[in-house]
Amino acid sequence: MPIHRSPDIRSADITDERLYVSRREFLGSLAGAGVLLSAGERRAIARMLGTADPADKLTPWEVVTGYNNFYEFGTAKDDPAAYAATLRPRPWKVRVEGEVARPADYDLDAILAMGTAEERVYRHRCVEAWSMVVPWLGIPLRTIVSRLEPTSRAKYIEFTTLRDPVQMPGQKSGILPWPYVEGLRLDEAMHPLPLLVTGVYGKPLPNQNGAPLRLVVPWKYGFKGGKSIVKIRFTTRQPANTWNVAAPDEYGFYANVNPAVDHPRWSQARERRLGEFYKRPTLPFNGYGEQVAGLYVGMDLKANF
Amino acid sequence: MTRLTFTTRILKPLGFGAALGPLVWLGWHAWLLAHDPASDALGADPVKTIQVTTGLTVLVLLLLTLTVSPIRKLLHYSELIRVRRMLGLFAFCYVLLHAVTYFVFDQSLDPGLIWSDTVKHPRIAVGFIAFLMLIPLALTSTDAMVRRLGKRWGRLHRLIYLATGLGIIHYLMVQKLDLRVGIPYAVVFGALMVARSRFVYQGPSRGPPSPQRGEGDRG
Incomplete structure (x- = not known):
């Protein structure tokens, strides 16, 4: 018996994408008329928009879905859009295991039935020093984690991407140890911001963006957001995340966006917002410091990069 | 047609046009982008596209510049010297463009x-x-x-070996993970250096026997 059926109507059918973009422009223009609004009101609007800065313009759909790091389909930015058609995002199962009260192989729809999808506009900052602004559609991670009921021993959560070289031809090359693994501390996962994403721009998530289920953690570098997730594991120990395993001196476990901690290859002080020519300063925690800095009180963020 | 006129009247203009190719392509796409910012000209990250295109062009042109001397010796085609300066100066134009985009767009000209x-x-x-x-x-x-x-000119210009080697190392270091993209450049550079030590810096008596000139290189 199906517990939950995917809705017959897409949110894109309810609100046309152009209308909803213009809604943002309307709110944005309100915010832009700075003299009329107090700082508090501007912040309130920014919160409504889901971003910290009303000046953040949405990155166009073509760029969000055409410029991707998803090495399972190749290392070039346009490889995922060109080759991800081999991925079959339905039917999809997610195995939940480890320190959790309800371990099982869940059908994706059963996972999605645990919460309500909502739209969040987040800045997306890649460790390669480029960034986007993306209107994601997803369920807050903490809603799903709460429903899965981690045990008191659970301290971390680990996300594993599909491993299937037939569906993901890039996995035939050994450039990274497959499958791709990422993780969070449990209190990070329980923060309101992380999203288990199922869509973008009001449409189902395209394969190249990590269909059918991916993680988005807006205050961390993009590689923390595992794509095409097939396993969620609750652990007592810090998960070994793939990039950290591949290059421990370049990529840490925390990977919080931090302009003060340089990557050996890229300065993290500034970033290029795709669509712009000049770089702009990178904000601590990608501009979400007000919400998340409390998670790291007393921690040396240079050592735990 | 003599080989000299072939080199200066045909080969050199052709080389000039080819070396200009990447610049024309970049200029054309930059123009498209300027007239329609929503277009996909130069890709999602135009600055990166310019940097990758100019950088790879520099490597190719430097390697071509280094090919001139071994070919002159091997094919007894001394007139080929007439294209070497042009190739070298094009390499410099592209490296200048490469560096300027970095100074301007990546670092906002801030020393x-x-x-x-x-x-x-x-x-x-x-x-x-x-x-x-x-x-x-x-x-x-x-x-x-x-x-x-x-x-001293010859000694000074041996810097090109070092610059090309460093350029290839720079290209490898820029790669995040997949160093294989640099292999062709490194292999060609290595082969050219070997060819150079065998054919260019040694007297003809110690080099390999001179090949007979064939149809192709009569010009």
Whole structure:
């Protein structure tokens, strides 16, 4: 018996994408008329928009879905859009295991039935020093984690991407140890911001963006957001995340966006917002410091990069 | 047609056009982008597209410049010297463009930012040094400078080996993970250096027997 059926109507059918973009422009223009609004009101609007800065313009759909790091389909930015058609995002199962009260192989729809999808506009900052602004559609991670009921021993959560070289031809090359693994501390996962994403721009998530289920953690570098997730594991120990395993001196476990901690290859002080020519300063925690800095009180963020 | 007129009237203009190709392509797409910012001209990250295109063009042109001498010796085609300066100067034009996009768009022409990025990141430092090495070579490329420097000109211009080697290392260091993209450049560079030590810097008596000239290189 199906517990939950995917809705017959897409949110894109309810609100046309152009209308909803213009809604943002309307709110944005309100915010832009700075003299009329107090700082508090501007912040309130920014919160409504889901971003910290009303000046953040949405990155166009073509760029969000055409410029991707998803090495399972190749290392070039346009490889995922060109080759991800081999991925079959339905039917999809997610195995939940480890320190959790309800371990099982869940059908994706059963996972999605645990919460309500909502739209969040987040800045997306890649460790390669480029960034986007993306209107994601997803369920807050903490809603799903709460429903899965981690045990008191659970301290971390680990996300594993599909491993299937037939569906993901890039996995035939050994450039990274497959499958791709990422993780969070449990209190990070329980923060309101992380999203288990199922869509973008009001449409189902395209394969190249990590269909059918991916993680988005807006205050961390993009590689923390595992794509095409097939396993969620609750652990007592810090998960070994793939990039950290591949290059421990370049990529840490925390990977919080931090302009003060340089990557050996890229300065993290500034970033290029795709669509712009000049770089702009990178904000601590990608501009979400007000919400998340409390998670790291007393921690040396240079050592735990 | 003599080989000299073939080289100066046909080969050189063809080479000029080909070397201009990447610049024309970039200019055309930059123009498209300027007229329609929503277009996909130059991709999602135009600055990166310009940097990758100019950088790879520099490597190709430097390697072509280094191919001239071995070919002259091997094929007894001394007139080919007439294209070498052009190739070298095109390489310099592209490296200048490569560096200027980095200074302007990546570092906003801020000397402090450029300095801290260079000292902190070896891949930038290596590329920067290679770029600096090419400056005196371009400045001393005129006939007058060649005459004035005499023997020292040849010694100075051996910097191109070092600059090309550093350029290839810079390209490898820029790669995030997949170093295989640099293999063709490194292999060609290695082969050219071997060819150079065998055919260019040794007298004809110690080199391999001279090949017979065939139809193809009569020009």
